Amino acid sequence: MIxxxxxxxxxxxxxxxxxxxxxxxxxxxxxIFIHTVEQFLLNRRVDKILICCPExxxxxxxxxxxxxxxxxxxxxxxxxxxxxxxxxxxxxTFIEKNFGLNNDDIILTHDAVRPFINQRIIDDNIxxxxxxxxxxxxxxxxxxxxxxxxxxxxxxxxxxxxxYQGQTPQSFNIKLLMSFFDSLTNEEKEILTDACKALVIKGxxxxxxxxxxxxxxxxxxxxxxxxxGLVEGDK
Numbered sequence: 187m188i189x190x191x192x193x194x195x196x197x198x199x200x201x202x203x204x205x206x207x208x209x210x211x212x213x214x215x216x217x218i219f220i221h222t223v224e225q226f227l228l229n230r231r232v233d234k235i236l237i238c239c240p241e242x243x244x245x246x247x248x249x250x251x252x253x254x255x256x257x258x259x260x261x262x263x264x265x266x267x268x269x270x271x272x273x274x275x276x277x278x279t280f281i282e283k284n285f286g287l288n289n290d291d292i293i294l295t296h297d298a299v300r301p302f303i304n305q306r307i308i309d310d311n312i313x314x315x316x317x318x319x320x321x322x323x324x325x326x327x328x329x330x331x332x333x334x335x336x337x338x339x340x341x342x343x344x345x346x347x348x349x350y351q352g353q354t355p356q357s358f359n360i361k362l363l364m365s366f367f368d369s370l371t372n373e374e375k376e377i378l379t380d381a382c383k384a385l386v387i388k389g390x391x392x393x394x395x396x397x398x399x400x401x402x403x404x405x406x407x408x409x410x411x412x413x414x415g416l417v418e419g420d421k
Contacts, residue, residue, distance in 0.1 A: 187233045187291045188312055189360070190226040191277040194219050194239040194247070194298035195266030207243065208404060209298040210250070214417040218404055219247075220254050221301035221417075226294075227260065229308050234285070236277045237298070238266040271367070271381055278364050287361055292316060294355040295381070299404040302416065307355070310395045315357040320390060322357075322382045323397040324350035353397040356382050366390070 194209045204211060209219040219237070226235050239247050247263050255261070264280045266273040274295050281287065292315040296303065307323060314321035327349035333342040358381065366385060370378065378384035382392045404413050 187281075187285065187288065188231055189277075189281055189291070189293045190232045190235045190308075190355075191274065191293050191295045192219065192222055192226070192235065192237045192298045193266070193270065193273055193295060193354075194237055194243075195270075195273045207240070208410075209239075210243070210246070211410065213301060213404070213410070213413055216254055217250060218301050218413075219298040220250065222296065222298050222303065223251070223255075223261065225301070225303050225305070226296075226308065227255070229305055231309070231312055232294070233260070234281075235261045236264045236280060237261065238264045238273045238277050239298075241265045269375075270379060271375065271384070274381060275364070275367050278360050281360065282364070287364075289359075289361060290316065291360045292357060293360050293363070294357040296355040297403055300354055300401055301404070301413070302398075302400050302402060303355070304398065304401075307395065307397060307401065311355045311357040314393055314395050315359060318391065318393040319359040319362050320357070320382070320385055320392045321395045322392050323353040323355055323395045323401070325353060325397045325399055325401075327351050350394065352380075352382070353401050353403075355395075356380075357395075 210217050213221055223235060226232050237247055244263050244265060251258060251261060264277055267276050278293065294311050311321055327346055330346050331344050331349045332340055333344065335341040378387060385392050404410055
C-alpha cells in the first residue's frame with residue numbers, strides 16, 4: 187500500500203498574528219491544505235491519505251474536507267504529535283492499527299503548506315521509495331551557502347555543487363521507519379528532529395529525488411502573497 191501523510195501540525199508562528207494555523211489560511215478561494223490534499227487525490231497510485239493535525243483542529247479539518255470533497259473514502263484525519271517525528275510516527279501507528287503493515291508499504295510525508303507539489307514529484311517519490319526504502323526531495327542550491335556556528339562569523343563555506351535545499355515529500359518504507367524510530371533513545375529523539383537527517387546520521391542511505399523551485403513552503407505573509415500570485419496567474 188502507498189500512503190501519503192500530510193503534516194498539518196504546525197502553529198505557524200512566523201506567519202504573524204493570524205486567527206488560525208497557516209495551513210488553514212485561504213490560498214485563492216480555498217485553504218492551503220486543501221490544495222495540497224488535492225494533488226495527492228489526483229494520484230491514483232496513492233491508496234490512502236492521512237492528514238495529521240492538532241487535536242483541537244481535527245473536527246475543523248474534517249468539516250473543511252467535506253466542504254470541498256464529498257468523497258472521503260481515501261482521506262483520514264489523524265491526531266498529530268508535539269514534534270514532526272512524533273507526528274510522522276502517529277501516522278504510521280494509525281496505519282498499523284487500522285490497516286496492518288506489509289513489508290513493501292511506503293509513506294510519503296509532505297508539508298501541508300507546500301501546495302504546489304506536482305504529480306512528477308509524487309511519482310518519483312513512490313518509485314524511489316519502493317526501490318531504495320528512503321528518499322528526500324531536494325533542489326540544487328543556487329546561492330552560496332555560508333555556515334556560521336555562532337551567528338557572528340563564518341565557520342565554513344561548503345562547496346556549492348554539493349549543496350541541496352531540502353523540500354518534501356520525505357518518503358520511507360514504513361516498517362523500516364518504525365523500526366528505526368524504535369531504536370532511538372529518548373535523547374536522540376529530542377536531537378534528531380528530521381527523519382532523513384536521523385537516518386543518515388545513523389548510517390542509513392537516503393536517496394535524492396529532484397524537487398522543483400516552485401514547490402515552496404508557505405511560512406510567512408510574504409510567502410502567502412507570492413503563492414496567491416501563482417494561483418492567480420494559473421487562472
